[in-house]
Amino acid sequence: MDRRFKVRLEARFGEQLTGPIRQRHDETEMRIGPGDVVAILTALHDEPELGFEFLSDLAGVDTGKVMQVVYHLWSETTTDWLRVVADGLSRDDPRAPSVTFLWKGAEWMEREAYDMFGITFEGNRDLRRIYMPPDYQSFPLRKDFYLADDAARSPGGGVRPMERSHVPSNAPSKALVRQIPT
Amino acid sequence: MTTTSAPSDDPRIELDRDLGVFEPVPPYPPRTEREAEFYTLGDGQMFINVGPQHPSTHGVLRVVLKIDGEKVVDLDPVLGYLHRGVEKLCENADYHQAICYTDPLEYVSSLFTEWSPVIAFEKLMDVQVPRRAEYIRVLSSELNRIASHALFLGWMALDLGGLTPILWSFIERDEIVDMLAALTGQRMLFNYFRIGGVNGDLNHEFMSRLGDWMSRAAEQIEAGNGLLNENEIFVRRMRGLGTIDAKTALRMVMTGPNLRASGVPFDVRRAHPYSVFPELEFDIPTRSEGDCLARYLLRMDEIKQSLRIIDQCLHQMPDGPVMAKLPRLMRPRPGRAYAAIEGPRGQLSTYAISDGTDQPFRMRIHDPSFIHLQSVGLMMPGHLIADTMAVMASLDPIMGGVDK
Numbered sequence: 001m002d003r004r005f006k007v008r009l010e011a012r013f014g015e016q017l018t019g020p021i022r023q024r025h026d027e028t029e030m031r032i033g034p035g036d037v038v039a040i041l042t043a044l045h046d047e048p049e050l051g052f053e054f055l056s057d058l059a060g061v062d063t064g065k066v067m068q069v070v071y072h073l074w075s076e077t078t079t080d081w082l083r084v085v086a087d088g089l090s091r092d093d094p095r096a097p098s099v100t101f102l103w104k105g106a107e108w109m110e111r112e113a114y115d116m117f118g119i120t121f122e123g124n125r126d127l128r129r130i131y132m133p134p135d136y137q138s139f140p141l142r143k144d145f146y147l148a149d150d151a152a153r154s155p156g157g158g159v160r161p162m163e164r165s166h167v168p169s170n171a172p173s174k175a176l177v178r179q180i181p182t
Numbered sequence: 183m184t185t186t187s188a189p190s191d192d193p194r195i196e197l198d199r200d201l202g203v204f205e206p207v208p209p210y211p212p213r214t215e216r217e218a219e220f221y222t223l224g225d226g227q228m229f230i231n232v233g234p235q236h237p238s239t240h241g242v243l244r245v246v247l248k249i250d251g252e253k254v255v256d257l258d259p260v261l262g263y264l265h266r267g268v269e270k271l272c273e274n275a276d277y278h279q280a281i282c283y284t285d286p287l288e289y290v291s292s293l294f295t296e297w298s299p300v301i302a303f304e305k306l307m308d309v310q311v312p313r314r315a316e317y318i319r320v321l322s323s324e325l326n327r328i329a330s331h332a333l334f335l336g337w338m339a340l341d342l343g344g345l346t347p348i349l350w351s352f353i354e355r356d357e358i359v360d361m362l363a364a365l366t367g368q369r370m371l372f373n374y375f376r377i378g379g380v381n382g383d384l385n386h387e388f389m390s391r392l393g394d395w396m397s398r399a400a401e402q403i404e405a406g407n408g409l410l411n412e413n414e415i416f417v418r419r420m421r422g423l424g425t426i427d428a429k430t431a432l433r434m435v436m437t438g439p440n441l442r443a444s445g446v447p448f449d450v451r452r453a454h455p456y457s458v459f460p461e462l463e464f465d466i467p468t469r470s471e472g473d474c475l476a477r478y479l480l481r482m483d484e485i486k487q488s489l490r491i492i493d494q495c496l497h498q499m500p501d502g503p504v505m506a507k508l509p510r511l512m513r514p515r516p517g518r519a520y521a522a523i524e525g526p527r528g529q530l531s532t533y534a535i536s537d538g539t540d541q542p543f544r545m546r547i548h549d550p551s552f553i554h555l556q557s558v559g560l561m562m563p564g565h566l567i568a569d570t571m572a573v574m575a576s577l578d579p580i581m582g583g584v585d586k
Contacts, residue, residue, distance in 0.1 A: 025305045026454070027520055054448065055435045056522060057531050059546035070533065070546075072520055074454065081454065081520050105435030108556045109548075116269075126216035131265040131585065134210060140270055141544075 002028065005078040012050070016040060018087060029083040034069070034096045037086050044073060044082070045102050051075045052082060055103040060113035062143045067094040067119055089119065091142075098123035116141035206231040206246045220258050226250055230567070234263045240337065240574070241581020243555075247567060254562045254570060259555055264585035272545040277303050277377060277512050280542055284532075285371040287549060287583045291330040293323040293362075294525035295583070296375040299545065301456060301521035302532040303377045306514040314502040315379035316458045321495040322365060322374065324488040325392075329358040330526040331481045331488075332403075338478060338575040339410060342419065350406045357395050364388040378506035384499075392496075400489055407482050420475035424561035424573035427472055434557040437550050438528025440577055443480045444472035450524040462494050474576035481578075484526075513540050527551055527578055549583035 001023045009021055009030060016039070019031035032040055044052040052073040061068040067089035073082040086096055098121040099106050110121040111130040118139040121127055129136060138145055206229035212218035223229070233244040242263035248256045268287065272280040280299060287295040297319065304311060332355045336348030359369050364387040366374040374381050410416050426434070431444040441448055449466045451459045467483035469476040514536045522531035528550030537543040554577045561573050 024517065025519065027518075029518070053432055056529065057520070057533060057546065057548040059533050059544075059548075061535065061544050061546075072522075072531070072533065076453075079454070081522070083518070083520060102433075103435050104433045105553055105556060108552060112552075126214050128213045128217060129262075131262040133262070134208065134213070140267060141273075 001026065002078045002080045005080055008049075012043070013040060023080070026080050027083055028078070028080040029085060031085045031087045034086045034089055037069070037084075037099070038097045040084065041071065041099055041102060044075075044084070049077065051077050055099070055106060056081065058099070058106050058109040058113065060117035060119050060141070062091070062117055062141065064143045065091070067091055067117060069096045069113065069119060071099070094119040096121055100124050115139070118142070217258075220246075220248065220256055223248070224250075224255075227255060232570070234260075240579060241584070243579075243581055243584070245570070247570065249567060252566050254565055254567060257559050257562055257570070259558065261555075261585055264581050266586065268586045269545055269547060272299075272542055272547075274541065276540045277514075277542065280545060281375065281377070282371075282373045284547060285373055287547065287586065288330075288525065288527065288530075288551070288580045289370060289582050290333050290580060291326050291526045292370060292372050293319075293326040293374065294523060294530055295547075295549075296373065297323060298521050298523045298530045298532040299534065299547070300375045300377055301523065302519045302534040303512075303514070303542075305519035305521060306517055306534060306536050307377065307508075307512060309378045309506050309508065311379055311506060312503045313458065313500050314383075315504045315506075317495050317499050318380050318384060318504060319375060320457055320459070320462070321492055321499075322362060322372075322380075324491045324495070325358050325362060327488050327526045328399075328403075328485050329355045329362075331485050332358075332406075334481055334526075334575075334578045335406070335410065335478070338572070338578075339416070341571045341575040342416065344410075344413075344416070347406065347409050350409060354399075354403060354406065357391070361388055361391045361395065364391060376505060377512065378508045379504045381505075383504050392492075396489075396492065396496075400486070403482075403485055410478070411482075417475060420478060420572065420576070421471075421473060423474045423565065423569055424558075424576060425471070425473045426557060426561055430560065431472065431557075434560065435553055436528065436557060437553070438524065438526070439480050439484060440477055440528065440554055442466065442468045443476040445470040450522050450529050454522065456521070456523060461498070462491055464491050474572055477576045477578075481526075511540055513538060522548075525550060527580065527583075528554065547586060549586065551577075551579035551581070551583040552586075555579045555584055 005028055006021050006023055016032055016036045017030055018033050022029045044050045052075040054074040056074050057072040059070045061070055069086040071084040089096055096119055098110055107124060107126055110124045111127060113119050114127050115129045115131050116139060207221055212221055227248055227250050230247045230249055232247060234242045244260040246258045247254055268283050271283050275283060281296050284295045284299050285292045332351040336351035339347035363369045366372040426444055428444045428446050431441050445468055447466050447468045452466055464487045467480055469480050516536055516538045518535050520533045522529050530550060531548040533546040534542050535544040558574055562570055
């Protein structure tokens with residue numbers, strides 16, 4: 001855990017953070033709004049005292065209430081992984097800016113997040129489905145997607161009994177969405 | 183025949199029926215800017231469809247090439263033929279089961295794909311792994327790295343039309359795989375790493391096979407390399423092919439040998455050390471050319487470093503337990519963990535979220551093959567169709583990992 005890194009981040013991005021900076025093991029986590037993604041990631045990438053030139057991972061997350069885009073970054077200037085969570089994307093129409101202007105290689109990761117969660121990355125010029133067929137309708141990694149129901153609509157949608165465990169057949173539909181406590 | 187526009191002097195073959203499913207142009211209007219640009223033909227250009235069943239695609243990959251004569255102008259990889267939804271399956275399995283779902287991602291280096299979720303789960307549960315278990319992990323996975331690189335060498339030569347190297351490299355690989363089978367009980371999908379340690383201590387058969395092999399490994403691998411290193415046809419074909427410079431490689435978020443061949447000394451084992459790598463001595467080979475030959479030679483240098491690491495592991499192996507004491511049913515408290523390791527193809531990482539139940543709430547798997555495959559499009563323009571296979575082979579993608 002790099003305590004001084006936390007202080008540096010707070011000093012630089014203090015007002016743009018939407019939550020406290022958390023540290024655990026070798027990870028530092030900061031939460032920002034989707035509107036600040038471009039400004040903050042550009043600053044992290046370009047400013048020599050931060051120097052996060054390396055995008056380690058880009059992931060979509062559905063928390064059950066909101067959507068998130070999670071960036072993991074690496075820099076020489078700290079011993080921690082930096083996790084930037086763009087929080088609070090609406091589940092009905094999740095939108096986040098693309099980071100392909102900084103890392104061209106994020107293009108396919110964004111396509112994957114679009115394919116699996118339906119997150120629209122504005123500025124990505126190739127945002128089409130990458131794994132699922134082009135005429136596929138749902139977004140498989142969303143928490144309201146149940147293999148038993150949604151996959152059955154697509155051809156050959158057989159489901160093994162093990163995967164049904166989360167869906168009590170008599171539960172009301174609202175309660176089905178698994179959520180994480182914030 | 184197709185919906186493409188072609189110059190009027192182009193002699194068309196008249197077909198009395200449709201071409202079928204693998205017609206290169208998709209049967210729907212373009213969805214994005216890039217797709218519209220790609221599927222519009224310029225003067226004298228045409229499409230050619232490679233795959234999904236093609237021996238050089240290392241799995242089930244379809245690539246649409248846009249060609250001008252014999253030269254590739256652009257290409258569009260079409261993925262998803264092997265998509266199994268591993269992330270979703272992991273969300274519906276408990277923490278122990280999730281590990282074995284990650285095994286077949288990179289099916290030639292399974293120990294690595296197990297390792298990153300195992301570290302992530304250990305972080306979620308604040309588990310302290312016994313030192314002997316860490317050494318066994320490093321030892322077995324470095325063996326697996328050699329097996330994977332040996333296979334890379336064989337496959338690449340096979341894609342270029344050479345049959346001998348794959349027969350030679352399978353000798354090495356088979357010996358290593360037999361060793362690991364003695365250790366783990368499986369030849370390919372090991373399922374050996376557990377949360378908190380490994381499944382079973384080193385045994386006599388493994389150690390005697392390893393000692394036997396170590397005494398002649400360096401020599402044997404050197405002899406195998408001589409087949410290609412000194413082969414003028416091979417070297418002249420690979421040199422200057424598929425070049426990518428350091429800056430572009432970083433922009434394409436490449437990792438592993440492919441990034442180091444462009445001159446960036448980034449290795450997760452040193453950049454963000456995990457396990458017992460801080461205690462071990464090894465170099466990070468880099469090359470500056472960034473072409474196919476550099477990527478090949480760099481992997482051969484890595485094999486030597488892996489042998490060094492194995493040697494040190496054998497000398498420094500501490501005594502003690504190989505598993506931490508843990509409850510059978512694991513319910514980590516809500517939290518998030520990220521773990522990255524250096525696999526034979528690059529950085530493999532897992533981002534796991536726990537919601538307090540015995541199943542991961544979200545498990546993101548980042549696979550280097552997926553990332554590297556998208557930069558083929560940058561390397562290819564201007565090269566010949568036959569070189570697509572060479573470039574793709576030099577990046578060493580495994581489709582199990584690309585399609586997840």
